[in-house]
Amino acid sequence: MAAIRRAAPATVLACVLVAASAACAGDRSSGGSADADKYPTKDLHLIVHAAAGGASDMTARALATEMEKDLGRSIVVENRPGASGSTAMKYLASAKADGYTIGYLPVEVSMLGHRGYEVKPGSYTLLGQVVNVPAVVVVPGKSEHKTLDDLVKAAKAEPGEVSVANSGPGSIWEAATTLLGKQAGATFKPVPFDGGAPAVAAAGGGKVDAAVAGVSEVAPLLKDGRVRALAVLDGERSKQLPDVPTGKEQGHDVTVGGWGGIGAPGGLPAPVAQKLREAVRKAAQSPGFTRTLTNAGAVPTYRSAEDFATFAEQEYARFGGVLKSAGS
Template sequence: MRSRRVAIAALAVATSLAVTACANRGGGGETSSANYPSKDLTLIVHAGAGGGSDLTARTLAKELESDLGKSIVVENRTGGGGRVGLTYLKDRPADGYSIGFIPVEVAMLGHQGADIKPEQYTILGQIMNAPATISVPAESPYQTLAEFVAAAKAAPGTITVANSGAGAIWEAATLALGESAGVTFKPVPYDGGAPAVAAGVSGEVKAVMAGVSESGAAAKDGRLRVLAVLAPERVAALPDVPTAKELGIDVVIGGWGLMGAPANLPAEVKQRLADAVHKAASSATFTDVMTKAGNTPMATSPEDATAFTQAEFQRFGEIYQK
């Protein structure tokens, strides 16, 4: 079981898709989109305020407001490693007034018993990738990844590592790191990356697995010590932090994020939103915030993002069946 989950984790390696112009063939049904949008929108985020997903969503929302000419209210609906927020989004009316940040978990949770599948959403585009980090509290005795791994080898299953939720990507990253290092950690789930990082800072856990945008700020002000980045190469936000591979542990894993809405969004509304998302994700403000946070900003078409998400869902399914 553990090997299967680790294999799943390896599939979540951040994938760079080419930035393309938004085109549309999606949606359907009647629509009064000539006046769309005629009221404010709600943007659903599956994770808590202050985390990487929340930062991405709120940064994009500001850019979308300028284009759409309406306010966008960001609503955090946390719980279940993304299940609560994703379920709420898919069950909203497909009228264009409920949109959401859709994380990598949309390709994972359906294979863990949740009624969540990519086709339950209208995908508007991929907007970011996020490499993982493994960090310890500033006062931790572990100065290096080697020392941290040695501690786990000495006491298997006792080194607690906070993550963003059971079944979510950072739990998978914890298992992947342990598998690659030949040790067993004890994952501890929280409702999002921000609470997980807070647990790491406070010393409630021995370590925290989170995205660069979530751990970076705490690392820069000295509250956390990032031992390694689980990325192919060092990231600009933490240039002095080595990759796990540099340190002899060959593991690369990260999350990704899309913008979407409930399935069956009217075609004209989908086109308007997809164009706005592409413009916002391509803006200097969004790309600057994402890059400084350690994420990779992206702006792909609905078609490319939909195909990517379906492929990820299918690959996760193949692993779960083994």
């Protein structure tokens, strides 16, 4: 009996360990799969790097509205501005990879790593690109520069003297100016402002020779003639600015824009990632989302998760050289 009493605890312990091991294995396989099949079972949070009311916030909310229809759950948009957008992007990267925290990833996800922030495209499970806002080059309404080539020739004649307003050091519109200069072999004088709209206003007031910003930011001043658009730096003309030629049409093949997409923390379970990717695809191609973005001057641009991941890494490599040469 004594021997049996001594053996019993060990036997019981072994059974407990075996049962626990089996339970854990079930959580990782069949149980985990079952949970993924039921996903989502609660509301989601969509993290946005910008304050409410801006272009990124508008895009995120419009997409969330469409994604809710497919997922059958509410998506709560959570604005976390700060530190050039890195606050939100770092928060997203560190969140639990369960599919309940996703985020809007702007072009800066491919830029901030070159400015000392711990933000890189590879930190996320990318779910798809949804938008692009092409750069537009504008000059004061009464400027002597009638074409993009006029502006480039002036910059070549007087390197560093032709002032071009942008949305700040390390911003996408500063990068656009730098890319144009590198392609054309010209040196512009960058003049930073706190956003694209103030940069365009400076051009409208004749304080700078030109400005680079997005379509929605230049549209108000274009209408009243305070600025004139010389080029859209995109592969094709803007539907909002059909009379404005692209840079390529004028011999300056530069394509750059303020793109954005949706991502989640790295390591997202495959079944959950697939559901989210499909929801993003449907939302990004929906009539409601397309109409909202088009009316705002943005270009609905869908790229699959795989293509978006490749594109974001290519942009990361491209902006490395651009931001270094810009001194950002």
